[in-house]
Amino acid sequence: MTRRTVRIAMNGVTGRMGHRQHLVRSLLAIREQGGLDLGDGEVLWPEPVLVGRRERALREIAERHGLTEWTTDLDAVLADDRTDIYFDAQVTSARAAALGGAIAAGKHVYTEKPTATDLAGALELARLARAAGVKHGVVQDKLFLPGLRKLKRLVDGGFFGEILSVRGEFGYWVFEGDWQEAQRPSWNYRAEDGGGIAVDMLPHWDYVLHELFGRVTAVTAHVTTHIPRRRDERGEPYRATADDAAYAILQLEGGAVAQINSSWAVRVHRDELVEFQVDGTHGSAVAGLRECRVQHRSTTPRPVWDPDLPATHAFREQWQPVPDNAAFDNGFKTQWELFLRHVARDEPFRWDLLAGARGVQLAELALRSSAEGRRHDVPELSL
The missing domain is CATH 3.30.360.10 (Dihydrodipicolinate Reductase; domain 2)
Known part of the structure; x- marks a missing residue:
């Protein structure tokens, strides 16, 4: 087995949903099971980078879970070539701008919903992602x-x-x-x-x-x-x-x-x-x-x-x-695994930003x- 690391900037992990469901019960749970087995001799290993505005809270979460990377500088983590995926679980009003920045930086994006505060903004994100050729998904847990x-x-x-x-x-x-x-x-x-x-x-x-x-x-x-x-x-x-x-x-x-x-x-x-x-x-x-x-x-x-x-x-x-x-696994974790397969192997994933726009x-x-x-x-x- 060979292990391939996928670096994921996680914005909003100081909130209840971002922390409990997406970090602990999804990505950390995937790490606890030894990574995501892609079925062809390769295992995908998610490496979260915690992003947010509260330095003290980020440091505490990282130390609690044995993680080493956290930052209050979103622009820096998006500019980092090692970052593969941007995930957003912020308050709704901050989401569209951050997703747009991640798409412009060439990152794959996975996000909570609603994807924007209005339909025009949600559709614009879908258009930007399609034009940039990045993978994009919306949580539909x-x-x-x-x-x-x-x-x-x-x-x-x-x-x-x-x-x-x-x-x-x-x-x-x-x-x-x-x-x-x-x-x-x-x-x-x-x-x-x-x-x-x-x-x-x-x-x-x-x-x-x-x-x-x-x-x-x-x-x-x-x-x-x-x-x-x-x-x-x-x-x-x-x-x-x-x-x-x-x-x-x-x-x-x-x-x-x-x-x-x-x-x-x-x-x-x-x-x-x-x-x-x-x-x-x-x-x-x-x-x-x-x-x-x-x-x-x-x-x-x-x-x-x-x-x-x-x-x-x-x-x-x-x-x-x-x-x-x-046996039913955690729903958030199940969809994370599908999205990671979509990124790593281009497997189908229909819950994209256009689907997110439909909800908006x-x-x-x-x-x-x-x-x-x-x-x-x-x-x-x-x-």
Whole structure:
């Protein structure tokens, strides 16, 4: 076996997602397994270079994980010929400029979403990457979760017959910061910093729907701020200028309709923080992050509406679990491995910056739909 090092500038690892999912549970996990076996006698060894604004935090993370390279000088690491890949998990408002700089420096880019604060910026990044001839990818982690992989298996196997509708529920109560500390950073609630649940979550739902059920062709949405005042990390009060809930009705190519609610102001009464119910002529399924349960038409009960009598059906007990049938690795790590193979061996990778732009487009049109009070068609994107 020969070992080939790939040097990855990781910008944003002082944040929760960049640190836990991308550094620790993805790249460091790949190192712990001995690198990424490319299957032809070569092993790819990821070498992270931690990038950020807070020197002390970068040094502490590097020392904790036995890493030797970190810097607050993004331009320097992009100018370094040894750097192969630039990864971005910064706040949304800083992302497009950094990605554009990395592309201009000839680096392959892999990034969290949304890729930009507006569709024009997202499309420009895709055009720049194509013109530069660099590899580019966008994190679309929900596709690699066990629950949605089981759901995809049902779709591919024809379990549903004609798919009629998809209903999604996502969210949880984020504390306001007054009597309990908030679970999300305060910038998420400031529009001027790129915050808002619509721009955060609708790009996720776009790729989930696109990959499993069909392209979104129209959107009607109501986007709102339920909690207008919060307290930040220092306990200081601030006005929430970004939305904390988005309710969307989405028309899908082929005729199915999706209804997806996203909220940071909802208390959870479901088995997982996100669940999708898919109903078809031959069967239905409910999938979360890990589990998926089904009900075929041959086992569908016959409830009768009668508000004057107690319910006689234990409805949740009438569904069967979908077996794992495989070992599921961390979803972020799985997509990192696919992207590294794309860079090293030019293997297919369809979750690129154009796919990322599609998610930005849906969020932008949902916000416009809410502001104007009307339905908007979603044009198909191309470069």
